[in-house]
Amino acid sequence: MRIAAISDIHGNLAALDAVLADIARRGADVVVNLGDLLSGPLQPCATAERLMALDLPTVAGNHERQVLTHAPARMGASDRFASERVTPAQRAWMATLPATLRLGDDVLLVHGTPTSDLTGWLETVTPAGMRPATHAEVLERAGDARAGLLLCGHTHVPRALRLDDGRLVVNPGSVGLQAYDDPEPWPHRMENSTPHARYALVERSGTAWSVSHIAVVYDWDGAAALAERHGAPDWAHALRTGRMPDRDTLTAGR
Incomplete structure (x- = not known):
């Protein structure tokens, strides 16, 4: 079984199309989507149309929940x-997406962790910033989730960790945004340091899972120009470089 895992598209339709084309070229039995689909100053409606037509196994991310439940005054810019742009039909589709989803008996899809769409599974945020999570932290967040393959997103960082009990936790990275900053729970930033769109191919041979992280070229200059036209220069910088602008106060509208 070969699974292509995508996550954190954030309305970046150009990146999504490039990733889907690369998946089609390499081949996969199924494509799964781990949430944070539309939020961002790019193409939320067109991205929703594309995803609705594909009808992929998809879980909701924290941004779907926030768009559906938060008052505008509580929302970030993304x-x-x-x-302000999604249609009633697109909003209704978002509302159908589950927080977690099983694919067969051995695969669990979540956005953050099995119990939270705001907690990174393979990264830990401290007052000093973001760092890779320890094995003990990843194991604690896994809890009693019964699956050999645990797929997550949220932090945008491509990473995998095999637990001592054999479970494999994989974050495919972000399709649509390779850098962001966040003030919660402490100020931190994520930077993948290149603008390539990310996804992962995960394959089972016998009872063991293997993972390949893929970086895809797409028109990131065009995406950045669109962000600039929509009044988001920090997004534009992140899209072009995979890094946040170098200044004291950063915001990517996330």
Whole structure:
């Protein structure tokens, strides 16, 4: 069984199309989507149309929940941009997405962890910033989730960790945004340091899972120009470089 895992598209339709084309070229039995689909100053409606037509196994991310439940005054710029543009039909589709989803008996899809869409599974945020999570932290977050393959997103960082009990936790990275900053729970930033769209191919041979992280070229300059036209220069910088702008106060509208 070969699974292509995508996550954190954030309305970046150009990146999504490039990733889907690469998946089609390499081949996969199924494509799964781990949430944070539309929020961002790019193309939320067109991205929703594309995803609705594909009808992929998909879980909701924290941004779907926030767009659906938060008052506009509570929303960040990315959620507000999407919320003001998505159609009633697209909003209704978002509302159908589950928080977790099983694929067969051995695969669990989540956005953050099995119990939270705001907690990174393979990264830990401290007052000093973001760092890779320890084995003990990943194991604790896994809890009693019964699956050999645990797929997550949220932090945008491509990473995998095999637990001592044999379970494999995989974050495919972000299709649509390779850098962001966040003030919660402490100020931190994520930077993948290149603008390539990310996804993962995960394959089972016998009872063991293997993972390949893929970086895909797409028109990131065009995506950045669109972000600039929509009043998001920090997004534009992140899209072009995979890094956040070098200044004291950063915001990517996330």
